[in-house]
Each structure stands twice: as structure tokens, then as C-alpha cells.
Amino acid sequence: MQESSVLSTLAVPIHPEGWRFIPLFAAGSLLLFWLWTPLGWLGVLLTLWCAYFFRNPSRVTPTREGLVISPADGVVQMIVPAPPPLELAMGDAPMTRVSIFMNVFNVHVNRAPIGGRVVKRVYSPGKFFNAALDKASVFNERMAVHLGLADGRDIAFVQIAGLVARRIRCDLVEGQEIRTGERFGLIRFGSRLDVYLPDGVAPLVVVGQTAIAGETVLADLVGTEPERQGETR
Structure with missing residues (x-):
């Protein structure tokens, strides 16, 4: 159940605004790996958080008037x-x-x-x-x-x-x-x-x-x- 929940989160669409930042975070991670491996893994976590921040899920909106x-x-x-x-x-x-x-x-x-x-x-x-x-x-x-x-x-x-x-x-x-x-x-x-x-x-x-x-x-x-x-x- 937990694995399914994680996969569902990763499958959520990303808002277009996010693609301005996610590559920058990823590039920063590569630089951090070059400097010191533990810092690189921290960069990976920040990149994943950036993608998570810009998630753009569908919602079921009540449509009754008023x-x-x-x-x-x-x-x-x-x-x-x-x-x-x-x-x-x-x-x-x-x-x-x-x-x-x-x-x-x-x-x-x-x-x-x-x-x-x-x-x-x-x-x-x-x-x-x-x-x-x-x-x-x-x-x-x-x-x-x-x-x-x-x-x-x-x-x-x-x-x-x-x-x-x-x-x-x-x-x-x-x-x-x-x-x-x-x-x-x-x-x-x-x-x-x-x-x-x-x-x-x-x-x-x-x-x-x-x-x-x-x-x-x-x-x-x-x-x-x-x-x-x-x-x-």
C-alpha cells in the first residue's frame, strides 16, 4: 500500500512552471556530487521536493450552482x-x-x-x-x-x-x-x-x-x- 501511494505521487502531472526549476535543481545536484557525494544526495532530495512542490493533480469539483x-x-x-x-x-x-x-x-x-x-x-x-x-x-x-x-x-x-x-x-x-x-x-x-x-x-x-x-x-x-x-x- 505504501509503495502504491509513492508511485501515485510520482505519477502526478507537474505544473509547467515547475520545469523552469526542476532542471536547475538537478544540475545543482550534479555539481554537489562533484564537490562531495553526501551533498549530492542532499541535492537529489531537494530536486525531488521541487518536483513534489509543483505537482498538479486533478480534483473532483462540486458543480452545483452557488x-x-x-x-x-x-x-x-x-x-x-x-x-x-x-x-x-x-x-x-x-x-x-x-x-x-x-x-x-x-x-x-x-x-x-x-x-x-x-x-x-x-x-x-x-x-x-x-x-x-x-x-x-x-x-x-x-x-x-x-x-x-x-x-x-x-x-x-x-x-x-x-x-x-x-x-x-x-x-x-x-x-x-x-x-x-x-x-x-x-x-x-x-x-x-x-x-x-x-x-x-x-x-x-x-x-x-x-x-x-x-x-x-x-x-x-x-x-x-x-x-x-x-x-x-
Whole structure:
């Protein structure tokens, strides 16, 4: 069973962005072998980790209308009221912000939280504070996206760079129609995704819960279930 699990992991496709780095890590390993064999084996481990970091697995996305799906793998770090990013010009009224923190071992391919039309996308240069900090939403380098939904409501999601993650990739363009769970970019290496829910929509995840990109339901735009509570067991 363990061998099968390892083989399944190795068979996962690699995101195209990864092929910019994996050969560099491999070349570095060869150099380390030339310098000192134990260092070479360390390089091999780092090369394998690099390939693992850029894995790009398929996901089974719930397709029922109104479901907001996690855009990232990671831990739900905070759920707080906060105004959407100023650069999106969506007003200053607080929206429920669900923040998902990705560590260096999570899948880093990001997915659209819901289907809609890209109204606006804005890149903002900034600092590289620890993405676990609340101030990272305001001060860190980020890519913010305003998505218009078919029912007239709006949602926002933001890729936020962190202490280690220094590069954001977003393949969306303004005016583009996207589907729920569709891949749209990634952040390397580590960081955070914020999702701003429409007014009156209760989150269906709790702080500390592990979310899976393209699969975990964050909220239901047409549901009436109240905000969920959770506890460690």
C-alpha cells in the first residue's frame, strides 16, 4: 500500500512552471556530487521536493450552482470581516474574508472559487511579511481579482505572497469567463489565498480546518445553513 501511494505521487502531472526549476535543481545536484557525494544526495532530495512542490493533480469539483470552492490547499487560518482590497474598487463595506494558508508542502496550483466573469485584476507590489499575519492582506505583494457572478453579486479573491513565496502567477485576464475549480495560477513557494464572500453568505468551513483546492466547499450562495462551528478532537 505504501509503495502504491509513492508511485501515485510520482505519477502526478507537474505544473509547467515547475520545469523552469526542476532542471536547475538537478544540475545543482550534479555539481554537489562533484564537490562531495553526501551533498549530492542532499541535492537529489531537494530536486525531488521541487518536483513534489509543483505537482498538479486533478480534483473532483462540486458543480452545483452557488457553491464557493476553496481556491487553495491549506489550512483555514482566519475568518474575519474585512473590506475587499482597495485596488478592486468594490467599496469599503466589510465582507467575510476566508484566509487559507499554504505551507511549502501543499499543492500550490490555485483554482477559481466559483464560476463568473473577471471584472478586474490588479497586481500590487509590496512587502513579504509572514503570510500568517493579518497585515499581509494589506501590505504584502498580491494579485487581487474581482469576479462578477451570474446572479449579479460579486466576489473577490487574492493571491498573497509571503515570507518565502516571492512570485505570484495569475493567468486570468479581464473579461474572461472562468468555471468553478478551473486552474488559474499559483504562488511559489508557500503563502495565502483570501476569498471575500458576498454580503450575507455564511462560511461553511471553520478556522483550523484543512481545505482542498477545487473540492472543499467554503460557502453556499443559495443555501440557508448558518455559519459552522468547530472544535479540535
